[in-house]
Amino acid sequence: xxxxxxxxxxxxxxxxxxxxxxxxxxxxxxxxxxxxxxxxxxxxxxxxxxxxxxxxxxxxxxxxxxxxxxxxxxxxxxxxxxxxxxxxxxxxxxxxxxxxxxxxxxxxxxxx
Amino acid sequence: xxxxxxxxxxxxxxxxxxxxxxxxxxxxxxxxxxxxxxxxxxxxxxxxxxxxxxxxxxxxxxxxxxxxxxxxxxxxxxxxxxxxxxxxxxxxxxxxxxxxxxxxxxxxxxxxxxx
Numbered sequence: 001x002x003x004x005x006x007x008x009x010x011x012x013x014x015x016x017x018x019x020x021x022x023x024x025x026x027x028x029x030x031x032x033x034x035x036x037x038x039x040x041x042x043x044x045x046x047x048x049x050x051x052x053x054x055x056x057x058x059x060x061x062x063x064x065x066x067x068x069x070x071x072x073x074x075x076x077x078x079x080x081x082x083x084x085x086x087x088x089x090x091x092x093x094x095x096x097x098x099x100x101x102x103x104x105x106x107x108x109x110x111x112x
Numbered sequence: 113x114x115x116x117x118x119x120x121x122x123x124x125x126x127x128x129x130x131x132x133x134x135x136x137x138x139x140x141x142x143x144x145x146x147x148x149x150x151x152x153x154x155x156x157x158x159x160x161x162x163x164x165x166x167x168x169x170x171x172x173x174x175x176x177x178x179x180x181x182x183x184x185x186x187x188x189x190x191x192x193x194x195x196x197x198x199x200x201x202x203x204x205x206x207x208x209x210x211x212x213x214x215x216x217x218x219x220x221x222x223x224x225x226x227x
Binding site: 036041042043044045051089098099100101102104105 | 210219
């Protein structure tokens with residue numbers, strides 16, 4: 001049973017466009033929802049994160065939208081740049097446990 | 113240190129051989145996590161530690177996998193009698209606390225190839 005479902009698997013966006021990646025979760029005990037960015041050959045790095053008591057969080061060009069009733073959250077990358085080309089993972093965790101449950105990742109390619 | 117340091121970066125083992133990976137968490141971080149990332153990018157949680165104590169080992173294949181975090185030593189993940197299916201990148205991560213919102217920092221991974 002996959003606890004965090006992520007879509008799409010891959011995404012191609014033109015430079016300057018908006019990239020949108022969606023995730024859905026099942027476990028209502030999750031209380032922390034981070035997004036990680038991973039470049040080839042590197043470890044995942046935290047991009048932005050949200051708690052379920054907030055519906056939206058924005059940091060620069062990156063925004064998380066969170067819908068608690070629908071158990072869904074999404075990452076929006078505004079003004080996408082070729083340097084944003086990477087694999088993005090949504091994740092969820094329960095504070096009492098600490099470990100992250102990852103989605104399967106979205107490979108983003110931003111074309112110049 | 114200011115980053116999670118993993119060694120070795122690459123390791124090749126023949127099927128049936130032992131593999132041992134090491135991880136130095138960020139200084140001051142009490143929690144260490146091990147994850148396995150297979151070719152399809154999927155992350156599988158293996159085990160976590162709070163200081164030298166196992167906190168959560170629900171993801172560990174206990175028959176061949178073991179892990180330790182001893183005081184004043186790097187943490188380690190050991191695979192006895194490796195199998196082809198163990199080929200993956202193994203990531204170590206650390207965090208200062210366990211409560212929600214506390215950032216988990218990842219190392220660059222150790223790439224294990226079993227031939």
